[in-house]
Structures are given as structure tokens and as C-alpha cells.
Amino acid sequence: MFDAIVVGAGLSGSTAARILAEAGYKVLVIERQKHVAGHCHDYKDNNGITVHTYGPHIFHTNNRKVWEFVCRFTEFYFYQHRVLSYVEGRFVPFPINRDTLVEIFGINIATYEVEEFLEKEVKKSKFNVPPRNFRDVVVSQVGERLYELFFKNYTKKQWGREPEELAPDVARRIPVRTNRDGRYFSDKYQGIPAEGYTKMVEKILNHPNIVLMLGIDYFEVRDLFKPKLTVYTGELDKFFDYVYGKLEYRSLKLELRTLEQEFYQPVSVVNYPNDYDWTRVTEYKHFLNEKSERTTICYEYPIEEGEPFYVVMTQDNLVKREKYLKEVEKLEKTGEFLFIGRLAEYKYYNMDQAIEAALEKITKYLTNSLRSD
Ligand code: UPG
Incomplete structure (x- = not known):
């Protein structure tokens, strides 16, 4: 027994x-x-x-x-996750850091000037204090312009809801960096089995x-x-x-494609906040640095019904x-x-x-x- x-x-x-x-x-x-x-x-x-x-x-x-x-x-393969976001026709580092601002605003600022720059962006913007929802958290950190470019539409697609309906915690998953650290996570231990x-x-x-x-x-x-x-x-x-009553879960439709080329994109994950129905494209070979003449990529489309992947906050x-x-x-x-x-x-x-x-x-x-x- x-x-x-x-x-x-x-x-x-x-x-x-x-x-x-x-x-x-x-x-x-x-x-x-x-x-x-x-x-x-x-x-x-x-x-x-x-x-x-x-x-x-x-x-x-x-x-x-x-x-x-x-x-x-x-054993873990040493891998530090780097994500690019496809915004205004180009690939820029995400989460937002100094290099993202240089690309988006066409300015050349030093890392010690980033905080002041973002403060000015935030000052021009409207949001609730203390933050009541996803939008408030992001806008209070980076201002409305960057929120609209990187977060607003991605979040609407991902959750099928307005960002104002989502709990602040969802936004707290994503850091905002004033330095040039282009990694998605800054945790001490990182890797892929x-x-x-x-x-x-x-x-x-x-x-x-x-x-x-x-x-x-x-x-x-x-x-x-x-x-x-x-x-x-x-x-x-x-x-x-x-x-x-039913709790809501968010699911994904994952569409795999094989391409007859060695690489499709420079990093494993590219986020597509705007313009497309998918949120991300993943190119899997980057994770373990696997060698192949072909490549496997995956489009992610958020959907309502299906395997329960995400809790909806x-x-x-x-x-x-x-x-x-x-x-x-x-x-x-x-x-x-x-x-x-x-x-x-x-x-x-x-x-x-x-x-x-x-x-x-x-x-x-x-x-x-x-x-x-
Ligand atoms: N978000 C945006 N724009 C972005 C990315 C995220 O608005 O470009 C918002 C969105 O609302 C999203 C939330 O932030 O739902 C949280 O983002 P994230 O933590 O990246 O979402 P997950 O889908 O949970 O991320 C998974 C893993 C993470 C991994 C990522 C693949 O949790 O560990 O790095 O997928 O890049």
C-alpha cells in the first residue's frame, strides 16, 4: 500500500x-x-x-x-537568457536597459544618466499612486511612451484583457535596468538542463x-x-x-516550424509586442547551442481555452x-x-x-x- x-x-x-x-x-x-x-x-x-x-x-x-x-x-548548460523585442521595425534589447533607450530615442546617454531620463519620461505621464494595476507599475517606472511601445499591446495579447485589469504583480516580473545588463534574469544561478x-x-x-x-x-x-x-x-x-465558480487560465497555441537555414534570429526568444498576432518567436537551438543545418522555431499565440498554462491575475x-x-x-x-x-x-x-x-x-x-x- x-x-x-x-x-x-x-x-x-x-x-x-x-x-x-x-x-x-x-x-x-x-x-x-x-x-x-x-x-x-x-x-x-x-x-x-x-x-x-x-x-x-x-x-x-x-x-x-x-x-x-x-x-x-x-548538469546545467551555462545559458544566460537574452531577449530582443521587435519594436518600430527593429530588434532592441528587452527588458528595457540603457541600450534600449539609445536605440529607441536615438540618444547617446551614459548609464548614470538613465535614471534621470526615465524620471522625466515618468513625470510626463499619468498613473495611480500607489499603483493599482499592471499599467500603473510600468508607467511609474518608464513612462507612457515606453509602456505603449513594449508593454501595452503585448499584455493585451497575452492576457486577452486590458492591462488595467491585471494585478500589479504581473508587471513586477520584468525589471527595468539603468545599466547595460542585457540579460532577462539577474539571478545567481541560471541554465538549461x-x-x-x-x-x-x-x-x-x-x-x-x-x-x-x-x-x-x-x-x-x-x-x-x-x-x-x-x-x-x-x-x-x-x-x-x-x-x-471557474478560475480563469490562459493558454497558448504553439506553432512549430522547421526552416531550411542554420539560424532564424540572433537570440532564443524575440518578443513581438505590436503588429502581429503572436507574442514571441523562440528558436530552440540557441538554448543548448545545438548544431544543425536546419532550425526549429515556435510561434506563440495566446488563447483562452486549452492547456492551463497561466493563472490570470x-x-x-x-x-x-x-x-x-x-x-x-x-x-x-x-x-x-x-x-x-x-x-x-x-x-x-x-x-x-x-x-x-x-x-x-x-x-x-x-x-x-x-x-x-
Ligand atoms: N510583458 C510585456 N512585454 C514583453 C514581455 C512581457 O508587456 O515584451 C508583460 C506581459 O504582460 C507578460 C508579463 O510581462 O505576461 C510577464 O512576462 P514574462 O515573465 O516574460 O512572461 P512569461 O510568459 O511567464 O515568461 C516565460 C518565462 C520566462 C521566460 C520567458 C521566455 O516565465 O522565464 O524567460 O517565458 O522568454
Whole structure:
């Protein structure tokens, strides 16, 4: 018999399963899909290029515990993410830094002058203080002109909503730099698993105390098991049969293309805030510096229905989320359930944050259960 059931073999579920298994728990992991690794699943395509099935994933963290955990299961290829944004007919560095301003405004300013320049842009602009939404955060940092060029339309496309409807936190994901650092992230540890995310997750799950079952829907089998602990990583609203209404998720249509040329674009990801229906084009070979005469690229079109990739941080959803989380709290208090991850906590987690949440919650659970034994 199993001591614990983990629902979902993505990063959150696999991490939880591993920690429980190492503590001596017999763990059954059940996964609805026919593969592990959830939304960071990847595979090698016919061009010999590693493709991220559900869109580009770059690992980055400042958390040493998380970094040490993942490094037990994979080597990392040293990769620092750089993104260009296609604005006014040219490719410019994004997030906004000194070099972006030089390109856009045709000025030549030193890094120490950038702050003052942006302050002037902000002074000319209107926004709420303190910031109430996505737009307020961005405009208060860079002013209306840059907001309109880089953020407004991208955000409308990405979320299918006005930026004013989105919580400030969404905008806080993107830094504004006064220096010339052109990297997307400034975290201490960054990279791409050298053999891919799928292999990494397979190794996390490879433990004598873990049994994995793929292609099984938890909701069809949940009455068959009475484990001591259920770790749930699926959609929060679904678990409670949508009692407080549906939470919204945003999905993506990902269109892969093979091109008979060595390279398509200079970096792995180019953002297209304006003019096109897609938000990003990813050229996968850049991530692991894979050599091929051809290249595989991917267009991302945000859509409403489909695989739930993103939580949608509008007031409505956040209010519903609170109601569901009260139910979660009650269940977690019994010591029989834990809800972990982007979908189960309805939280815009990055990969490292999902792992961190799993490590913390399981460690706390194990400490508490030792105390009560
Ligand atoms: N945003 C813009 N313009 C841009 C980029 C982002 O307005 O050019 C806004 C938009 O609202 C977006 C939000 O900022 O939804 C957050 O952006 P980001 O963190 O890049 O969105 P994700 O889609 O979550 O980014 C994923 C990964 C990130 C990776 C990126 C690929 O979380 O780690 O770098 O995809 O480039």
C-alpha cells in the first residue's frame, strides 16, 4: 500500500514525491498526461534540436537550496537568457536597459544618466499612486511612451484583457535596468538542463519508493485510495468541483516550424509586442547551442481555452482564489492533503518557485508528522 499519492508529475509533484520517498514514504505518482515533467516537458525533434513542448523554459534562481536540489539530477548548460523585442521595425534589447533607450530615442546617454531620463519620461505621464494595476507599475517606472511601445499591446495579447485589469504583480516580473545588463534574469544561478527537463524530472522520480502511473485521471480513481497523504498539484477549482465558480487560465497555441537555414534570429526568444498576432518567436537551438543545418522555431499565440498554462491575475480570479484557499487551509489542517504548485495554489510561480514551495511544504509536513508520532 502507498503512504502518499502525488497527483501530477510536473516539477511540483516530482519534487514532493522525491522528498517523501527519501523520508521512507511509499509514494504513488499519478499523472493525467502520457509523459512526466508537466509543462516543462521537452524532447529532441527530427532536426536534433531540443524543443520545449509547452513553450520556452529557462531555469533561474537565487535560492541555493533549490539550485542544489536540481543539480542532484542534472548538469546545467551555462545559458544566460537574452531577449530582443521587435519594436518600430527593429530588434532592441528587452527588458528595457540603457541600450534600449539609445536605440529607441536615438540618444547617446551614459548609464548614470538613465535614471534621470526615465524620471522625466515618468513625470510626463499619468498613473495611480500607489499603483493599482499592471499599467500603473510600468508607467511609474518608464513612462507612457515606453509602456505603449513594449508593454501595452503585448499584455493585451497575452492576457486577452486590458492591462488595467491585471494585478500589479504581473508587471513586477520584468525589471527595468539603468545599466547595460542585457540579460532577462539577474539571478545567481541560471541554465538549461544539459539533457533536457524531461530527463531531469525522470531522474527526480527515479527512486525505489516511487511508483509512477501515466495517463491516469485522478478524479476517476480518487475514491479507490485512502492514503495517509494526498499531494495535489492540479487545477485548484477542479479539485473542489468549481463550487466558487471557474478560475480563469490562459493558454497558448504553439506553432512549430522547421526552416531550411542554420539560424532564424540572433537570440532564443524575440518578443513581438505590436503588429502581429503572436507574442514571441523562440528558436530552440540557441538554448543548448545545438548544431544543425536546419532550425526549429515556435510561434506563440495566446488563447483562452486549452492547456492551463497561466493563472490570470484579475481581481475577480484573485477573490475566487481566496475562497478556494480557505477550503485548502481546512484540508491541509487535517494533515491529509497538501496543495502545491502553479495550478493548485493558483499562483504565477516560476519553475524555481514551484520547487521551493514543494521543498518547503513537504519538509514542514514531515517535521510536523514526526512531532505527532
Ligand atoms: N510583458 C510585456 N512585454 C514583453 C514581455 C512581457 O508587456 O515584451 C508583460 C506581459 O504582460 C507578460 C508579463 O510581462 O505576461 C510577464 O512576462 P514574462 O515573465 O516574460 O512572461 P512569461 O510568459 O511567464 O515568461 C516565460 C518565462 C520566462 C521566460 C520567458 C521566455 O516565465 O522565464 O524567460 O517565458 O522568454
